[in-house]
Amino acid sequence: MASSLAFYTPRVLLTGVAGITAIVPYIADYNETHVFNPRWPGHARFHNGQTMSMGSYLGVLTLWKTWRGGEKDNLLTASVIAAAYYITMGSAYYYPGATAWDPPQHFTVPYSHLYVVIPMLSIVATAFGLEQWRVTAQRSGEQKKAQ
Template sequence: MTILYYVPRLLLTLVALITIIAPYIADYNTTHVFNPTWPGHARFHNGQTMSLGVYLGSMTLWKTWSSTSEQDRLWTATVIAAAYYITQGSAYYYPGATAWDPPQDFGVPYVHLYVVVPMLALVGTAHGLEQWRVVGKAGGKEKGG
């Protein structure tokens, strides 16, 4: 293999590592996450953004260094579709994060999960249905066109 085989992968690896690390350098400090003047909901979205950087950077590393296969398209679509909702669910775990700020009060402590859980269920269902179709097609049987 030539160097041209590795250069794009190394560049993408650099981008992925920056995407993973930089949000924490910039935001996991007293100016953002630990800022006493920030309301909880601002912390929630800041946490989601930092988690999204880790998620997308990790996905970039995975896709950069993994081999492609028949089911590559399915897995790629699945993890991309789930990214926003997984990171939104993780935002509750950041210090001081809340689902809303006064004067709002939905009366439910984890209100975003009413969106996160159904959306991830839809992603999982779509993945399962496509997996079933692809496996059936690979076995010589066309399932569902």
């Protein structure tokens, strides 16, 4: 039982991150404050659409690499893919004039997206760490059997 939990826990964590990555951008942005905001120029809508599509694409890639069997690097690759959306979200604050929200929204919390970025990257790191721990323990067990 412990072995199957060690196998599935990182995968379940990455599956949750993948689902959130693929779905939540549409929940947050496919509304009157973003996609249907009459004050947004076409190019802003283009990049918003690109970002929503990127979230779906990265979510599906994360699922594929998380559950695909065979290669030893699948969870490493899945972790890197899962982190991509959140690393780029965090980096967006460094662009000149970038803000977390546009009118008509008004929030008093600066850098509010970091409340998403930090937990999501922490979950990815936990999943990767658990997988590394499982693989190391498995190799150690195989070495003991070989002796």
